[in-house]
Structures are given as C-alpha cells and as structure tokens.
Amino acid sequence: MKANAKNLFDALIYFPAxxxxxxxxxxxxxxxxxxxTRHFMRLNAKLALFIRNAETKQDITDAGREWKRMFPTSGMQKIVSSDVDTVFAETHVWCPLRDSGDVQACYKVMEFDRCLLEKIGGQFVVLESQAEHGVKACRVAIRSLGKPVDDLIPAHVRNQAPPCDIG
Structure with a gap:
C-alpha cells in the first residue's frame, strides 16, 4: 500500500510540480x-531532499543512486557507468531549454542538482546539455566530494563564446 501511495503522489503531485x-x-x-533562479532551484532541491528523505553517501556509486532517487520517476535519470571517483549518467527529462543554445541558462538551472549533491555527498558537472543543438539527453558526471573536477569540461565552459578581439 505504501508503494502505491508513493507512486500516486509522484504521478499526481511531484512530477507536475x-x-x-x-x-x-x-x-x-x-x-x-x-x-x-539560484534561490528558486535550491529551494526546489531542498524540497526534493526533504520529500525523498535523502541520505548522505560516502561511496560515489551510492551517491549516484541516491541522486537518481530524488526524481519523480526512475526513468528520468540513467546511470551509464562509473569508476572509483565518478558516476556518469544521462538525464532523459525533456528540458525547456532543449536546442536553445543557451548552455549558460542550463548551468543556472542545474543548481538544483548541485544542491542535491551537496547533501548527498558529491559534485555535479553537466558535460553535454540538451540546450546544445541536437542533444536529446544531458550527459552528466557526479564526482566524489573533495576530488578535483578539472578533467571534466562543463558544457557551459566548452560552449562559451570566444572573446571579441577588436583591434
């Protein structure tokens, strides 16, 4: 009965919200x-953490699973691989920024996931964004807290416009 109530809550309230x-x-x-945007996305993340009764995880694979559990349906996020420090996943939620080219806006909206991972025990980096032209699923990395992330090139950095050279 409890699982049915959760499914009903997720379908009728959490998913639309x-x-x-x-x-x-x-x-x-x-x-x-x-x-x-920052405050709104963090508020939403804190509500999700509360609703889902999030737990801090020490192991990065467990942190990836806990992050996935924060969403209304399990199909929204797909964990595709992991190593000792990093979980790689895809976000299959249709994004309103899809194909807009506005990866800076994507970075701002993903404050939601960064806030989730602060509590769960990881760092969140969007490697490829649905905001990029032709991308249907975001590729993301979740790295253990305190581990360097300089080898992970975020989509919003990779897609920055080059500086204008007037001269």
Whole structure:
C-alpha cells in the first residue's frame, strides 16, 4: 500500500510540480534573473531532499543512486557507468531549454542538482546539455566530494563564446 501511495503522489503531485519548477527555472534563467533562479532551484532541491528523505553517501556509486532517487520517476535519470571517483549518467527529462543554445541558462538551472549533491555527498558537472543543438539527453558526471573536477569540461565552459578581439 505504501508503494502505491508513493507512486500516486509522484504521478499526481511531484512530477507536475517538478516539471513546473523546471519550466520556471528555465524561464528565469533565460531572462537573466540569476539570483532568483539560484534561490528558486535550491529551494526546489531542498524540497526534493526533504520529500525523498535523502541520505548522505560516502561511496560515489551510492551517491549516484541516491541522486537518481530524488526524481519523480526512475526513468528520468540513467546511470551509464562509473569508476572509483565518478558516476556518469544521462538525464532523459525533456528540458525547456532543449536546442536553445543557451548552455549558460542550463548551468543556472542545474543548481538544483548541485544542491542535491551537496547533501548527498558529491559534485555535479553537466558535460553535454540538451540546450546544445541536437542533444536529446544531458550527459552528466557526479564526482566524489573533495576530488578535483578539472578533467571534466562543463558544457557551459566548452560552449562559451570566444572573446571579441577588436583591434
């Protein structure tokens, strides 16, 4: 009975609220409302952490599984591989930023996941974003807290416009 109540809650309340929060976050990020976006996405993450009764994990594979558990449906996130320090996953949630080219807005909206991982015990990096043209699923990395991430090139850094050289 408890599993059925959870499924009903997820389908009728959590999933629509999640999608609405994602849309509001994407809109505010595109509008340049950075402070609002950051606080709004962190508030949503803290609600998810509370609703799902998140636990801090020491092992990065466990942290990846716990991160995945924070979402309304298990199909939203797919863990594709892991090593001793990093879990690699794909985000299959349709994103309102899809194909927009606005990877900076994506970075701002992903404050949600960074906040989740702060509690769970990891660091979150978007390697490939649905905001990039033609990308249907985000590729992300979750790295153990305290481990360097300089080998992981975030999508918002990789896609920065080159500086304008007037001269």
């Amino acid at each position: 999640f999608k609405t929060g994602l849309a509001i976050g994407a809109f505010s990020a595109r509008m340049g409302w950075d402070s609002f």
